[in-house]
Every structure is written in C-alpha cells, then in structure tokens.
Amino acid sequence: MRDEASDTPGPSAPAPPGGTVRPAFFAVAWVLPLTVGAAALASPWAAWAWMAAVQLGLALAERHPRWRHTPPPADRPAAGFRAVLHGHVLLQAALLGLGVVLAVRSGGWGEVVALAIGIGGVCGSQGITFAHELGHRRSRLDRVLAWALMGSVLYAHFMVEHYRGHHPRAATDADPASARAGESLWRFLPRTVRGGLASAWRLEAQRLRQHGRGWAASPLLWATLAQAGGLGALGLGLGAQALVFWLLQAAYAVFLLEAINYIEHYGLRRAPGERFGLGHAWNADTAPTNALIANLQRHSDHHLHAWKPYETLAPLPGPQLPTGYAGCLFLASLPPLWFRLMHPRLRALQAQAAALQQQAVVL
Numbered sequence: 001m002r003d004e005a006s007d008t009p010g011p012s013a014p015a016p017p018g019g020t021v022r023p024a025f026f027a028v029a030w031v032l033p034l035t036v037g038a039a040a041l042a043s044p045w046a047a048w049a050w051m052a053a054v055q056l057g058l059a060l061a062e063r064h065p066r067w068r069h070t071p072p073p074a075d076r077p078a079a080g081f082r083a084v085l086h087g088h089v090l091l092q093a094a095l096l097g098l099g100v101v102l103a104v105r106s107g108g109w110g111e112v113v114a115l116a117i118g119i120g121g122v123c124g125s126q127g128i129t130f131a132h133e134l135g136h137r138r139s140r141l142d143r144v145l146a147w148a149l150m151g152s153v154l155y156a157h158f159m160v161e162h163y164r165g166h167h168p169r170a171a172t173d174a175d176p177a178s179a180r181a182g183e184s185l186w187r188f189l190p191r192t193v194r195g196g197l198a199s200a201w202r203l204e205a206q207r208l209r210q211h212g213r214g215w216a217a218s219p220l221l222w223a224t225l226a227q228a229g230g231l232g233a234l235g236l237g238l239g240a241q242a243l244v245f246w247l248l249q250a251a252y253a254v255f256l257l258e259a260i261n262y263i264e265h266y267g268l269r270r271a272p273g274e275r276f277g278l279g280h281a282w283n284a285d286t287a288p289t290n291a292l293i294a295n296l297q298r299h300s301d302h303h304l305h306a307w308k309p310y311e312t313l314a315p316l317p318g319p320q321l322p323t324g325y326a327g328c329l330f331l332a333s334l335p336p337l338w339f340r341l342m343h344p345r346l347r348a349l350q351a352q353a354a355a356l357q358q359q360a361v362v363l
Contacts, residue, residue, distance in 0.1 A: 020072050020074050021071040021311060022071075022080075023078065023080030023311075025071060026081060026084045026291055026310075028291045029126055029292045029294070030087060032122055032126060032292060033092060033094075033122045033126070034091065035050060036050055036095065036118055036122050037091075037095050037098055039118065040095075040098060040099065040102055040115060040118060041098070041102075044102060044106055044111040044114040047114065047115055047117075047118025048114035050118065051117065051119075051121035051122070055121065055125075055326060058288055058292070058326035059323070059326040059327035059329070061286070061288045061326075062327045063323060063327070067287045067288055068285065069285050070286070070287045070290040070298075072314075073295075073311060073313055073314050074311040074312055076312070078311070081309060081310070082142075082309075085133060085134055085145075088130050089130070089149060092122065092123060092126075092127045092149065092152065095119055095122060095123075096119065096249070099115055099119045099245055100234070100238065100242050103115055103116075103241045104238050109244070112241050112244055112245050112248070113248060115245060115249075116244075117249075119249050120248065120249035120250065120251070120252030120253045120256075123153050123250070123252075123253040124253030124254065124255065124256030125256055126293060127149050127153065128150065128253060129294055129296050130149065131145075131146040131159075132162065133146075133294050134146035134149070135147075135159055135162070136306055136307060137307075143159075146159060147159055147219065147223055151226060152250075153249070154227050154246075154250040154254075155250070155254055155257070156220065156223035156224060157196065157197055157200035158196070158257075159219070159220070159223070160201075160203050160204050160220050161196045161197075161203065164203045164207075165177075165196070165199045167303065167306055170276060170281070170303060171265050171268045171276065171280035172269065172270055175265075176192045176194075177192050177196060177258075177261040177265070178265040179192075179261070179262045179265060179267065180267065181343070185259060185262050185332045185333060185338070188262050189255070189259075193254070193258060200220065204218055204220045231243060231246065231247070234246055259329055259332060259333075260329075263282060263321065263329070264282055264299050266342060267342065267343075276303050278300050278304070278318040279318060279353070280303070280318075281300045281302075281303055282318070282319050283297060283299050283316065283318045283319065284297040284324040284328075286323070286324035286326075288324075289325050295313045296310075297321075297325055298313040298315055299318075301313045301315075304316075319345065319349055320345075322341050322342075322345075
C-alpha cells in the first residue's frame with residue numbers, strides 16, 4: 001500500500017550524520033539470539049536476566065545523544081540486508097529448539113517461565129519484526145519464512161490482518177491495532193488481540209469468496225492447523241514443560257508485538273476519507289534499537305511506502321516519540337506516566353493541524 005503524505009504536521013527530526021547504512025549495522029541483531037542462547041545454556045534464569053538487561057540497556061542507550069540517529073538509508077536494496085533477515089530465521093529456529101530441550105530438562109516450573117521469557121523476548125522483539133519485514137516483500141520464499149516465524153509464536157493470523165487489515169485502516173477506529181487517546185496499554189491489549197484475530201478470519205473469508213475458492217486454499221487455515229498440531233506434538237511427545245515453554249514464549253512475544261502496536265499510532269487519527277500521511281504514525285530514530293529491529297521506528301515512511309525494504313526507510317519528520325521503542329515500552333506500561341508525556345504532544349499536533357487548516361481557508 002503506497003499512500004501520499006497528508007498535511008498533518010509533526011516535529012522535525014534533525015538529519016543524522018555519517019554515510020549510508022551498511023548490512024553490518026543490522027547484522028548486530030544476530031548478537032541477541034546468540035547471547036540469549038548462551039545465557040540459557042548457563043541457566044534459564046540467566047536467559048531471563050540477560051533479556052531483561054538488554055531491554056533496560058536499550059532504553060538507557062536511547063537517551064544518549066550520540067545514538068539518537070540511525071545512519072542515513074541505503075541508496076538501494078542489497079543482498080546483505082536480506083541475508084540479515086534470513087540468518088535470523090535460522091538462529092531463532094535453533095534458539096527455540098534449544099529452549100524446548102532445556103525446558104524438558106529443567107528442574108521446575110520457575111525455570112520454564114524464566115526460559116520462556118528470555119527466549120520469547122527474542123522472538124517478539126526480533127522474530128516478529130523480521131517476519132513483518134519479510135511479509136512485505138514480493139519473494140515467495142520471504143513470505144513463507146514470514147509465515148513460519150509468525151507460526152512459531154502462534155500468531156499466524158498476523159499475516160492476514162497486518163497487510164490487509166492494519167495497513168489500509170491504520171490510525172482509524174476500525175483498526176484494532178491503533179490505540180485511542182486515553183486508552184491504556186492494559187485496556188488496549190485484550191481489545192487488539194480479540195479484534196485482530198476476528199478481523200483476520202473475516203478478511204480471509206472475504207478473499208476466498210472473491211476468488212471463488214474454498215477454505216482448503218487458505219494458508220491461514222493450514223497455518224492455524226499446523227500451530228495446533230505442533231502444540232499437540234510437543235505436549236504428547238515431550239511433556240507438559242515443553243508445551244508450557246512454547247505457550248509462554250509465544251505469549252510474551254505477542255505481548256511485545258501488541259505493545260509496539262500500541263505505541264506506533266497512539267492517539268493519532270485520520271479524518272473520514274483522509275489518506276495516511278506523515279502525521280499518522282509515531283517515529284523515533286535511535287540507532288541501537290533500529291539496529292536490532294530493522295528500522296521499524298521509521299514508521300511513517302514504512303506506512304507511506306509499505307514495499308520499501310527496511311534498509312531504505314528514511315527518518316521522515318512525522319510525530320516524534322519522547323524516546324525509542326525500548327524506552328517507550330517501559331513508559332507505556334505505566335499509563336499515568338505515558339499519558340503525561342504523550343498527551344501534550346497530541347495537543348501540539350492538533351493545534352498545528354488546526355492552524356494549517358485555518359491558513360488554507362484564508363488562502
């Protein structure tokens with residue numbers, strides 16, 4: 001979906017210094033699954049502690065002036081950037097396999113939970129993000145890998161809802177993944193999970209009717225059955241601890257996904273009939289977080305040009321978050337603090353939009 005920018009204003013982000021970004025900048029993302037896996041081998045509690053330390057460390061690093069800007073976008077797509085995504089698929093598959101083995105061998109339920117949160121942090125922050133990027137590509141292999149990554153966290157319906165639901169409806173009340181002003185993260189989560197699931201099945205049924213096909217031709221149905229079959233095989237073949245590990249890592253991964261959805265469009269709304277523009281997504285450009293999650297924080301450009309590879313996304317002057325996604329996750333978890341920081345920004349954007357409208361009327 002390629003929409004034109006609207007006239008909705010937002011604070012400008014200063015241009016980042018330095019040359020264009022290179023694949024090595026994003027290959028740093030591989031460090032996270034590798035280090036979480038190494039920590040898990042030492043102890044399930046170490047996996048949890050390391051993941052928590054990374055999340056906190058990123059939130060603190062986002063405040064450092066030197067790291068508030070990612071290098072400028074690449075001039076053109078390159079194979080190295082795609083290899084970063086494909087490499088993560090292999091790393092995540094190995095990490096999940098390791099998690100299952102360690103869960104079966106664990107000494108108790110506490111270790112299973114700690115292991116699931118540590119590994120689920122990787123699957124949610126990176127696996128879902130990279131699945132999102134692969135799903136926006138035209139390559140059949142990339143899309144298959146995206147389905148596999150989303151299936152690994154039991155959220156395959158995202159592959160329908162995000163591309164056919166969220167992108168056309170983002171920043172409207174019809175979109176379950178767009179948070180409303182004054183809505184807390186904790187009220188948003190059940191609404192978006194229920195709404196996204198229901199919307200995905202409605203959209204898939206509509207697509208099948210339009211093409212005159214039955215449910216046997218639905219990748220959503222087969223992916224859902226594969227998810228259920230995989231859970232059954234885990235429980236019957238390896239026992240309750242393996243099954244609970246998988247369910248909990250998926251739950252934590254989905255929490256991270258939906259918490260980021262909450263942040264990305266919080267309180268921003270399009271007027272009826274208005275096309276998606278710069279002012280309809282919150283942006284950040286902190287280098288450490290963008291390196292780990294494939295420039296996802298350059299969110300206005302992503303929605304305006306959904307087929308652009310992540311390495312070519314630009315830091316457009318749309319609405320700016322008070323910090324990067326890592327820090328905003330902590331802020332959004334505390335609704336009074338989140339509202340205190342975000343509502344003045346929303347009012348400023350509304351005042352700017354009203355002023356521009358008045359100027360247009362005068363002219």
